[in-house]
Amino acid sequence: MARPTTNDTNADASPRNGGTDTETNRNTDSVDVGTAPDDTVRSALVGDELELSYPSSDETVVDCARLDVPEEEITALVGPNGSGKSTVLKALSKHLEPDSGVVRLRGEDIRSFDRPELARELGLLSQENDSVGGITVEDLVYHGRYPHRGFFDSISSEDREAVDRSLELAGVGHLRDAELGQLSGGQKQLAWIAMVLAQDTDVLLLDEPTTFLDLHHQFRVLETIRQLNEEKGVTVAVVLHDISQAARFADYLIAMHDGGLYDWGPPEEIVTEQLLADVFDVEASVRYEPELQVLPKRALPNDQS
Amino acid sequence: MGESQSAGTHVSTGEQGWITGTLVLFCLASTIVTIVAGFVQVSFGAYSMTVLEAWQAVTDTDVVFDLEAWSAFLMGTERPEMSTNSIVVWEIRLPRVFVGIIAGTTLAISGAIFQAVTRNELASPFVLGVSSGAGFAVLATLVVFSGLTPFLPLIAALGGAIAFLIVYGIAWKGGTSPVRLVLAGVVVSMVFQSLQQGLFFFADDLGVVQTAIAWLTGSLTGTGWSEVRIATLPATVAVAVALAGARQLNVLLLGEQTAQSLGMRVERVRFLLSGVAILAASAAISVAGIVSFFGLVVPHIVRNVVGGDYRQLMIGCLFAGPALMVTADVGARLALGGTQIPVGVVTGLIGGPYFLYLMRKQRSMGEL
Numbered sequence: 255m256a257r258p259t260t261n262d263t264n265a266d267a268s269p270r271n272g273g274t275d276t277e278t279n280r281n282t283d284s285v286d287v288g289t290a291p292d293d294t295v296r297s298a299l300v301g302d303e304l305e306l307s308y309p310s311s312d313e314t315v316v317d318c319a320r321l322d323v324p325e326e327e328i329t330a331l332v333g334p335n336g337s338g339k340s341t342v343l344k345a346l347s348k349h350l351e352p353d354s355g356v357v358r359l360r361g362e363d364i365r366s367f368d369r370p371e372l373a374r375e376l377g378l379l380s381q382e383n384d385s386v387g388g389i390t391v392e393d394l395v396y397h398g399r400y401p402h403r404g405f406f407d408s409i410s411s412e413d414r415e416a417v418d419r420s421l422e423l424a425g426v427g428h429l430r431d432a433e434l435g436q437l438s439g440g441q442k443q444l445a446w447i448a449m450v451l452a453q454d455t456d457v458l459l460l461d462e463p464t465t466f467l468d469l470h471h472q473f474r475v476l477e478t479i480r481q482l483n484e485e486k487g488v489t490v491a492v493v494l495h496d497i498s499q500a501a502r503f504a505d506y507l508i509a510m511h512d513g514g515l516y517d518w519g520p521p522e523e524i525v526t527e528q529l530l531a532d533v534f535d536v537e538a539s540v541r542y543e544p545e546l547q548v549l550p551k552r553a554l555p556n557d558q559s
Numbered sequence: 560m561g562e563s564q565s566a567g568t569h570v571s572t573g574e575q576g577w578i579t580g581t582l583v584l585f586c587l588a589s590t591i592v593t594i595v596a597g598f599v600q601v602s603f604g605a606y607s608m609t610v611l612e613a614w615q616a617v618t619d620t621d622v623v624f625d626l627e628a629w630s631a632f633l634m635g636t637e638r639p640e641m642s643t644n645s646i647v648v649w650e651i652r653l654p655r656v657f658v659g660i661i662a663g664t665t666l667a668i669s670g671a672i673f674q675a676v677t678r679n680e681l682a683s684p685f686v687l688g689v690s691s692g693a694g695f696a697v698l699a700t701l702v703v704f705s706g707l708t709p710f711l712p713l714i715a716a717l718g719g720a721i722a723f724l725i726v727y728g729i730a731w732k733g734g735t736s737p738v739r740l741v742l743a744g745v746v747v748s749m750v751f752q753s754l755q756q757g758l759f760f761f762a763d764d765l766g767v768v769q770t771a772i773a774w775l776t777g778s779l780t781g782t783g784w785s786e787v788r789i790a791t792l793p794a795t796v797a798v799a800v801a802l803a804g805a806r807q808l809n810v811l812l813l814g815e816q817t818a819q820s821l822g823m824r825v826e827r828v829r830f831l832l833s834g835v836a837i838l839a840a841s842a843a844i845s846v847a848g849i850v851s852f853f854g855l856v857v858p859h860i861v862r863n864v865v866g867g868d869y870r871q872l873m874i875g876c877l878f879a880g881p882a883l884m885v886t887a888d889v890g891a892r893l894a895l896g897g898t899q900i901p902v903g904v905v906t907g908l909i910g911g912p913y914f915l916y917l918m919r920k921q922r923s924m925g926e927l
Contacts, residue, residue, distance in 0.1 A: 309732070347820060348818065349819060349820070359894065368824075369822045369823065369824050370822035371822075373820060373821055373822025374822070377820065378820040379820075380814075380816045380817065380820070381812075383814065383817065386813055386814075388862075388866055388867030388868070389809075389867065389868060393809075393868065394813075397810055397813060397821060398821070399810065400810055400821040401821055401822030405803070405807075406803065453821065454907065460708065482920055495582075495615055
C-alpha cells in the first residue's frame with residue numbers, strides 16, 4: 255500500500271495555497287508538481303530502497319522504496335508515533351547507517367561526505383537536546399559555526415555575521431546573553447534553532463521542533479522556518495506531530511505508516527479522510543475550501559490497522 | 560517581549576568575551592595561594608631556618624642565575640657547590656613544591672577532560688579505571704617484579720592506559736556512551752582493586768608494603784628533581800592539547816548527536832581527548848601516586864566559581880590545581896609536626912566532604 259514517490263492523482267492540482275504573495279509567485283514557477291516528481295521536482299535528498307534498523311535490535315524499523323525531499327521546498331514528515339519519522343531523519347543525516355539502500359544528497363552518496371563536509375551542507379536539529387544550562391545563547395549559536403572552523407581557527411567576521419543573523423532570524427537576539435538554563439522551553443528551542451541556522455546549510459532537517467511548545471512559540475518556530483525557506487531557498491524537512499499544522503504549513507507531505515511510506519505529495523492532494531483513517535486511525539473531516547483544513551473527530555477502533 | 564531593544568546597542572563580544580573578571584581574579588588568587596603555600600613549604604621543616612634565610616636561599620642569585628645548577632636540576636648533571644641552606648631549599652624542598660604544582664595541574668585537567676568526555680560530573684581518572692590500573696601496575700612491580708622498580712613511573716602510566724583501554728573496549732558497542740563508560744570504569748576499577756588487595760598477601764617485606772601504600776594513597780614525600788624531570792614533558796604536552804581542545808569539549812557537552820551533526824567525528828575526538836587525560840593523569844600518578852578525589856573535586860570548585868565554559872574551566876584548573884595541591888601538601892608535610900602523612904590522605908579528608916557538600920547544594924548533580 256505504500257505508494258512510492260510518483261503521485262499520479264490530481265495532475266492539475268496546484269500546490270498549497272498559503273495566501274501570501276511569495277506563495278503565488280512560487281505557484282507559477284513550479285510546474286506540474288502533481289505529476290511525476292522525479293522528472294520535474296529536483297530532490298535535495300533522496301532515500302533509495304532504505305531499510306533501517308537500530309544497532310540494538312534486529313527488527314527493521316523502516317522499509318521504504320523511495321523517499322524524496324524536494325529542493326527549496328518545505329517537506330513535512332507526518333505519521334503516528336513509532337511510524338519511523340525520526341528514524342528516517344537520522345538516516346538522511348548520516349546518523350544511522352542503513353542496512354541497505356542509499357541516501358543521496360544532490361545525487362551524491364551521503365557516505366562520500368566526511369562529517370565536517372556534510373555539516374556544511376546539511377543541518378540537523380534532534381528531537382531531544384541534552385540539557386546544557388551554563389552557557390549563553392550566544393555561545394550556543396557560535397557552536398553552530400563549528401563545521402566552518404578549523405581546530406586552531408579563531409572566529410572570523412563571517413562567523414560573527416552568521417551568528418548575528420541567526421539570532422535575529424530566530425528572534426532571540428535580545429536573549430543572546432541569557433543563560434540557556436534560565437529560558438523557557440520555547441525560547442530554548444528557538445536558541446537551538448538559531449544554532450542550526452548559524453551552521454548555514456542549504457538543507458535543514460528538524461525533528462519535531464514544535465512539540466512541547468505553546469502555540470505562540472510553535473508559530474514562531476514555523477514562521478522562522480518559512481522565512482528561511484523563502485528568503486534563502488533553504489530546503490527543509492521537518493517532522494511535525496500535528497497533521498493539521500503540517501497540512502497548512504508544508505509544501506509537501508510525507509505520510510509514514512508502520513515504517514513505510516503511505517503517501518507523498520502536496521498536502522491538497524494527499525490529505526484525505528481515508529489517509530487520516532489509515533495512517534492515524536482517526537476519523538476526521540477534511541475541508542479543501544477556502545483552504546485545507548483537517549478536523550480530527552474521534553479515534554477509530556484499533557483493529558483498523 | 561521587547562524583541563529588538565538590545566539588538567542595536569549590543570556590542571558583539573563574540574567568543575572573545577570569555578575572559579571575565581572573575582576568571583582573572585580567580586587565577587590571580589590561586590597564584591598567590593600557590594606562592595604562599597610554596598614559601599611555607601620551603602621555610603619550615605626538620606632542618607630549621609628562619610623565614611628570612613629561606614627567602615634568601617630561594618632568591619640566591621648564585622643558584623638562580625647559575626646555568627650549571629639548572630642543568631643539574633633539569634638534566635640531572637653534576638651539581639655545583641652551594642651553601643647548606645641553598646641545598647636544603649633547592650635540592651629538597653623546592654622540587655617537592657614543583658612536583659606538587661605539576662601533579663595538581665595534570666590531575667585537575669585530567670578530571671575536567673574526563674568529565675566532559677563522559678558528560679558526567681562524577682567522572683574522574685579514578686572512576687574510569689585509570690587510577691586503579693596504575694595502582695595495580697605499581698603494586699605488581701613492587702611485589703612481584705621488583706627488578707623493574709626504576710621504571711615505576713612508566714609502568715604506572717602503562718597500567719593506567721591499559722585499564723582505560725579495557726574500559727573503553729568493554730563500553731564499545733558500535734560507539735560508546737557516557738553511561739556505559741562510567742559503568743565499565745567502575746567495574747574494571749573494582750576488579751583491579753581486588754587484584755591489588757590480593758597482591759598485598761604476597762608482599763613479604765613491611766618496607767615494600769609501606770612503599771606500596773604510599774603509592775596507592777598518593778604522596779609527595781621524598782620527591783625531587785628527578786620527578787620533575789619525569790613529569791614535565793608529558794604534563795606540558797597534556798596541558799597544551801587540553802587548552803587547545805577546550806572548544807571541542809564545549810561542543811561535546813552539547814551531546815553526541817548535536818556534536819555529530821555539527822560535523823565532529825565524535826568517537827575520534829573523544830578517544831584522543833581521553834588519551835590526553837590519561838597522559839595527564841599518568842604524569843601525576845607516576846610522580847605522586849594516586850591522589851584521591853583531586854581530579855574529581857578541583858574541576859567542580861573551578862566550575863562553581865568561573866562557570867562551565869571549558870575555555871574558562873581549563874584555565875581555572877591550570878591555576879587552581881597547583882594552588883590546592885601545594886596547600887594540601889603543606890598540611891601533609893607539616894600538620895603533624897614530625898610525621899609526614901601522604902598528601903592523598905589530606906585531599907581525601909578534605910575533598911570527600913567538600914564533594915558531598917556540593918552534592919547537597921546542587922540538586923542537579925550526579926544525574927547519570
